[in-house]
Amino acid sequence: MAGDSHHPERRPERAAIAALTESFVAGLCEWIRIPSIGVDPAHRVDVLRSAEWLADRLREDGWPEIRIWGEGPALPAVYACWPAADPEAPTVLVYGHHDVQPVDPVERWHHPPFEPVISGDEIRGRGASDDKGQVAMHLLAVKAHLAATGQDAPSVTLKLFIEGEEESGSPHLRKLLEDHKKDLDCDLVVFTDTALHEREAPTVNTGQRGVLGGEITFFGGTEDVHSGRAGGAIPNPATALAKLIAALHDDNGRIQLEGFYDDVLEPSTKEREDYAELPFDERKWLAHNGGGAQAVTGEPGYTTLERIWVRPTAEVNGISSGYTGPGLKTIIPATATAKISFRLVPDQHPAKVKDQLEEFVAKHTPAGIRAEVSFRGEGVPPYAISPDDPANATVKEALELAFDQPVRFARAGGSGPAAVLQAWLGVPLVYLGATLPDDRVHAPNERVVVPLLLKGAEAAAHLWRMLPERLTR
Numbered sequence: 001m002a003g004d005s006h007h008p009e010r011r012p013e014r015a016a017i018a019a020l021t022e023s024f025v026a027g028l029c030e031w032i033r034i035p036s037i038g039v040d041p042a043h044r045v046d047v048l049r050s051a052e053w054l055a056d057r058l059r060e061d062g063w064p065e066i067r068i069w070g071e072g073p074a075l076p077a078v079y080a081c082w083p084a085a086d087p088e089a090p091t092v093l094v095y096g097h098h099d100v101q102p103v104d105p106v107e108r109w110h111h112p113p114f115e116p117v118i119s120g121d122e123i124r125g126r127g128a129s130d131d132k133g134q135v136a137m138h139l140l141a142v143k144a145h146l147a148a149t150g151q152d153a154p155s156v157t158l159k160l161f162i163e164g165e166e167e168s169g170s171p172h173l174r175k176l177l178e179d180h181k182k183d184l185d186c187d188l189v190v191f192t193d194t195a196l197h198e199r200e201a202p203t204v205n206t207g208q209r210g211v212l213g214g215e216i217t218f219f220g221g222t223e224d225v226h227s228g229r230a231g232g233a234i235p236n237p238a239t240a241l242a243k244l245i246a247a248l249h250d251d252n253g254r255i256q257l258e259g260f261y262d263d264v265l266e267p268s269t270k271e272r273e274d275y276a277e278l279p280f281d282e283r284k285w286l287a288h289n290g291g292g293a294q295a296v297t298g299e300p301g302y303t304t305l306e307r308i309w310v311r312p313t314a315e316v317n318g319i320s321s322g323y324t325g326p327g328l329k330t331i332i333p334a335t336a337t338a339k340i341s342f343r344l345v346p347d348q349h350p351a352k353v354k355d356q357l358e359e360f361v362a363k364h365t366p367a368g369i370r371a372e373v374s375f376r377g378e379g380v381p382p383y384a385i386s387p388d389d390p391a392n393a394t395v396k397e398a399l400e401l402a403f404d405q406p407v408r409f410a411r412a413g414g415s416g417p418a419a420v421l422q423a424w425l426g427v428p429l430v431y432l433g434a435t436l437p438d439d440r441v442h443a444p445n446e447r448v449v450v451p452l453l454l455k456g457a458e459a460a461a462h463l464w465r466m467l468p469e470r471l472t473r
Contacts, residue, residue: 013147013461014402017454020143020310024457025123025450028059028136029116031098032125032460035059038075038099038165047164050098051076054135054162061143063160069180075099075164075173079183082142084157090471091157092464095421097166098129101442108444121450128442128448130324134192134433134458135162137453141460148461155464156471159186163417166193169377170417177424187427188391188471190463191418194433199452201279202403202412204396204429206271207384209312210344211415212353213376216241216361217337218369224331231332235368238321241336244364248314248340253299255314257356265346267310267411270387274408275305288438309411313343350379381420384411385428394470395430395463402459432460 019026036050037043042330047273052069055078058066063080070076078098103113103126110115116125123133134361138160161184163170197203218237227236267275282304286293298307317340322333342353358373365371386394387409399407412431422429434456440446 013144013458013465016144016147017140017457017461019147020140021454022451022471023117024136024454027345028123028128028133029059029125030116031132032116032123032127033114033135035114035129036099036164037102037167039168040102044075047075047099051162051164053080054078054098054129054183057139058160061139069176072172072175072179075168077131077164077176078160078162079180080160081183082154082158084155084468085151085153086155086378089156089468090187091159091185092190092467092471093159093161093184093425094138094190094192095161095163095417096138097131097163098127098135099164099167100130100132101167103443103444108443113446114443118349119447122447123450124445124447126446128446129435129439130446131166131193131382131457133448133453134194134435134456135160137434138192138313138460140443140454140457141464144447144457145461145464149465157186158464166293166417169380170420171377173417173420174424177421181424183304184425185259186425188467189421189425189427190395190430190460191416191421191431192433194412194431195435195437195439196433197278197408197410197437198464199436201447202399202405202407202455203274204387204392204399204407205412205433206387206409206468207310207346208382208414208416208418209309209378210348210350210382211341212344212350212379212417213317213341214357215337215339215374215376216244216271216352217372217374218244218365219335219372220332220369221334225334227330227332231339234332235366236332237336237369238333240366240369241319241321241338244361245316245319245338246359248316248362253297257314257353257360260312260348260356261352263347263349263352264312265384267306267384268387271310271319271409271411272306274387275303275410278408278410279306300434305410308413310345312345312348315341315343317341342380343415344382346384348380349381380417381419381423382415383422385430389428389430390470391428391430391467394466395432395459398462398466399432399455399461401462402455429461432456432463434459 065081113126220237323329399470
């Protein structure tokens with residue numbers, strides 16, 4: 001492969017992965033066949049089966065310490081530890097998840113979602129990309145690292161924490177971290193539920209946005225009333241709520257919650273330069289990611305990538321009020337409801353945004369209307385790590401060795417438990433993933449590109465070799 005003659009140190013890891021590829025693909029397909037849909041109570045037994053499958057595979061690979069954490073209300077998580085031969089070596093915790101999204105609408109799948117299909121260099125099936133493929137990638141990386149180094153144990157003490165309810169919003173993650181704090185003690189977290197920018201433009205993710213979801217309900221009366229008998233004389237909660245929603249942004253798309261931008265941390269100059277150098281086709285992006293939208297929009301002064309990676313948002317997810325059936329029903333509805341969500345960026349915090357939204361709603365609630373604001377859980381905080389962090393720079397170097405090309409920095413517009421992990425464990429968290437934004441995760445016909453997983457495994461194998469010299473305990 002191009003570049004190998006100039007970098008002979010790459011060959012052992014790459015050769016080991018090539019020798020293990022067939023068994024890797026077969027094992028991943030076997031795991032995908034287990035329908036571990038964590039959000040569906042009917043599949044709770046399948047989540048346990050998935051955890052047991054992973055534990056069995058880890059035993060086959062030689063991991064000396066493996067446990068399934070299935071106690072309490074949390075769906076089963078898998079923990080494993082493989083100590084380094086050197087007791088002074090740093091400890092690295094790899095985080096991922098083995099639960100998967102529901103498959104609805106199932107009629108849009110080209111094949112049964114849990115009967116994986118190999119098509120060219122892709123594996124298609126639910127969980128292939130999110131996140132079984134990337135967890136399996138790390139198992140492969142450990143085997144390749146041992147084969148390449150000739151060691152009986154990894155160069156760093158490796159721990160795995162593979163959660164069973166990430167797709168449910170990780171409701172019991174904090175409890176797991178509290179109950180197993182000693183087991184999860186480490187010097188670095190490697191978060192492996194993340195993607196590259198494009199197949200030909202590999203990137204290191206440096207952060208994820210947080211998320212906060214809520215619901216605003218306006219109450220007018222106790223029941224719907226005839227619009228001819230009362231219209232013009234009583235407040236209409238649907239109209240009042242529409243005005244509130246219209247006031248949420250100004251004409252430039254800026255969110256109008258008081259103090260909303262006070263804590264927003266701008267990305268570094270280096271990060272913005274990297275974003276600008278990444279390939280980006282606006283029309284192609286709209287076609288694949290924009291849901292049929294005809295144009296991009298957003299805050300002036302920011303590119304589309306910056307708007308979805310490093311800027312906060314407020315989006316109306318749904319509005320309901322009154323009669324929406326066929327024909328007309330001339331009423332003034334008693335209530336109106338809007339579901340709303342915020343994507344947050346460093347250094348915003350969900351609790352503070354909750355207060356800001358409640359103040360905004362109170363300010364925009366007219367006389368004669370009663371408002372209620374509720375939230376879905378605590379929200380997920382945002383997270384970002386500096387591109388200059390030594391561990392982050394090492395991940396970048398490892399990816400460059402595996403991909404034989406320069407690697408730039410990027411961020412993710414979605415959300416995950418990175419900030420929770422980092423806060424509880426008190427150590428840096430870096431991202432290492434090898435999937436693609438168009439893998440159709442959470443949608444019908446999910447897929448993963450096998451050659452990218454193999455490169456990701458090679459990068460992780462390089463990382464375990466490199467970290468003892470780069471990471472101090």
